[in-house]
Amino acid sequence: MNMEVDAAVIPVKGVEGQKIAVLGLGRSGLSAARALRDGGAEPLCWDDNPAARDRAEAEGFAVADLTRAETMESVRSLIVSPGIPHLYPEPNPVIALALDLGVPVDNDIGLFFRSAADRGWGDYDVQPRIVAVTGSNGKSTTSALIHHVLESVGRDTQLAGNIGRGVLDIDPPGDGGVVVLELSSYQTDLARALTPDVAVFTNLTPDHLDRHGGLGGYFAAKRRLFAEGGPDRAVIGVDEAEGRYLANQLGEGPTDDRVIRISSGQKLTGPGWLVYARKGFLTEWRKGRQVGSIDLRAIPGLPGAHNHQNACAAYAACRALGLAPRVIESAFHTFAGLPHRSQIVAERGGVRYVNDSKATNVDAASKALRAFDRLRWICGGLEKEGGLEALLPATGSVIKAYVIGREAAAFAMTLRGVETEVCTDMATAVARAAAEAQPGETVLLAPAAASFDQYDSFEKRGEDFVTQVGKLPPL
Incomplete structure (x- = not known):
């Protein structure tokens, strides 16, 4: 056959x-x-x-x-x-x-870069470029946002890797085309060729530690994207020590603008190329002069500080590709966001319902919790290594948690200082949260755990949330 x-x-x-x-x-x-x-x-x-x-x-x-x-x-x-x-x-x-x-x-990533490196895709006036995005959190949104901006300005662009199509399934890029790749640590760790034109490091928080032999091995897997091929430009999130170390290793000095440092929450200073977000405003500085600013608060597809970090990374990558600040800002306003990542799925009776099923670890869930006020929080699942202790400082806006998962009772006991209700399944959690929610509140799915105790994937978990919200009785 x-x-x-x-x-x-x-x-x-x-x-x-x-x-x-x-x-x-x-x-x-x-x-x-x-x-x-x-x-x-x-x-x-x-x-x-x-x-x-x-x-x-x-x-x-x-x-x-x-x-x-x-x-x-x-x-x-x-x-x-x-x-x-x-x-x-x-x-x-x-x-x-x-x-x-x-x-x-x-792996297939190594095969792709090996095949792309000889530029045998065709005869071009402007050679295609590859933007590769890695990091613990935000890489999918950052990759999709870069792709969206490029599409908005009419550039030939494709999204592939850990999102979109497989890297070897894309079409040969056109003249001046841009391939945007989201790459996980599993992919960067093994690839024998890694030669992007622009490489992006969003952040680093503990994840997949068993697969990488600890945090150092996990960071080393991410670092290979920058160390193996030497990108023309590197966009580096410097909110953690690992990012600051990576930026320092790549730069030849404070004025070396081959490295664009980005941050969410802190003002960056110095003579280099800097992009940061504070209090909802993105600011770009280059050679000691402010050259761009965007009010991110008015962009519905990018809510919260974690998405502001994604915006900084995408903005910096697009600037490295030569796009103007106002062009990027205009495209940001039409970005709808990605499913399962701070996705507003409904509003009924003055209550918003937000699907962040991709918040599978403590850091991602913390950022989701801080993005909204007055929360009814649906959480739980297969708890990851390290526990939930680091999540507790972010629960100040949580009115009540509705815990799902096979070990829901044990999960609930770790949420000290938070009123909890053990619901076990999604249908019960959504129904109970909806029954108790008041106008102005948000029902947020941000599990802070893997999905595999009840679902095949975080996508299936998010789809179940959306389905159960859709089944709520009319008001």
């Missing part, structure tokens, strides 16, 4: 005639296999899931058990999907075998 599938549109360069193994046959794995085949390679595919192997065979790919040494010895390299551990907490057995045999390990 051979199923017709659209060919990958970014063929991998430099692999003609090579036998290359592909581990993990989800979206990125199959995309990589197609792009390798289009580049003249012979992919050998494997996934622990028989259904995934069947899908690959239906597309005409060879399926081979990569746990067998004789198979791994026959390949030039191994391409790994991002969800598969390659080092911590321990390497996947296939990757461990590749390490033992000296087989190079890479």
Whole structure:
């Protein structure tokens, strides 16, 4: 059986005639296999899931058990999907075998940058550029906002990576086109080529620590985006020590404007290129002179200090691409925001309902809580490493918390000083919050926890919230 599938549109360069193994046959794995085949390679595919192997065979790919040494010895390299551990907490057995045999390990991001680096996409008057965004929180909104601004001014732009399309599934960019990539630590940690023209670091807070062997390993994975290829411009959030350290490492001195420092909540000073937001106003300084300012308070798609940080990062990236401040400001006003990220889904009886299901860790939830006054807070799920202690200072605006999840009672007990009600499921939480909410209040889903105890993903959790709000009886 051979199923017709659209060919990958970014063929991998430099692999003609090579036998290359592909581990993990989800979206990125199959995309990589197609792009390798289009580049003249012979992919050998494997996934622990028989259904995934069947899908690959239906597309005409060879399926081979990569746990067998004789198979791994026959390949030039191994391409790994991002969800598969390659080092911590321990390497996947296939990757461990590749390490033992000296087989190079890479991922689809590395293949993309390797193929983009030779600029073989076409003949251009203005070469396409790549903007890559990483960080703990805000990278999806920042990436989408950059893409939105570029679309608003008529630039050829595509959004890919951890958001939008797979990196090898995009169309070859047009003259002067811009590819905007959101990259997770899983993706930057393993890629053997990372050469963006503009690289963005939003912030760093503890997350995925088991996968990276601790906070230092997590930061090192993010840092690779800047250290491996040397972007022409780096936009660095300096609200944490790691960001200040990274900016210091990249700059040759305080006036080196290859580094644009950004902040939310503090005024930045000095002769360099600076973008910061304070009290709802974004300000840009360059060479000791103010050159731009935006009132962010009037932009509905960017509520709260955490979105103001995203706005600073996107603004700085767009300025690095040569866009004027007023052009960027105009585009900001038409940005609708992303689903599951401070998304206003309804207003009934003077009560707003906001879906921030993407707030899966303490830092993201803290920022969501600080973005609104007078909150009915729906929270809970699979608690992450580190507990909730750091969240408590942000709960001052919470009138009451409605806790969901299989361990809702235990989760509620950690919220000291907050009135709580154990609801367990989303339908009960939404119904109870709606019944008690008064005009001027906000019902906010900001779980501060992973979704996997009850849902397949944070998206499914957010969709359930939206569904339950839609089922509320008419007022």
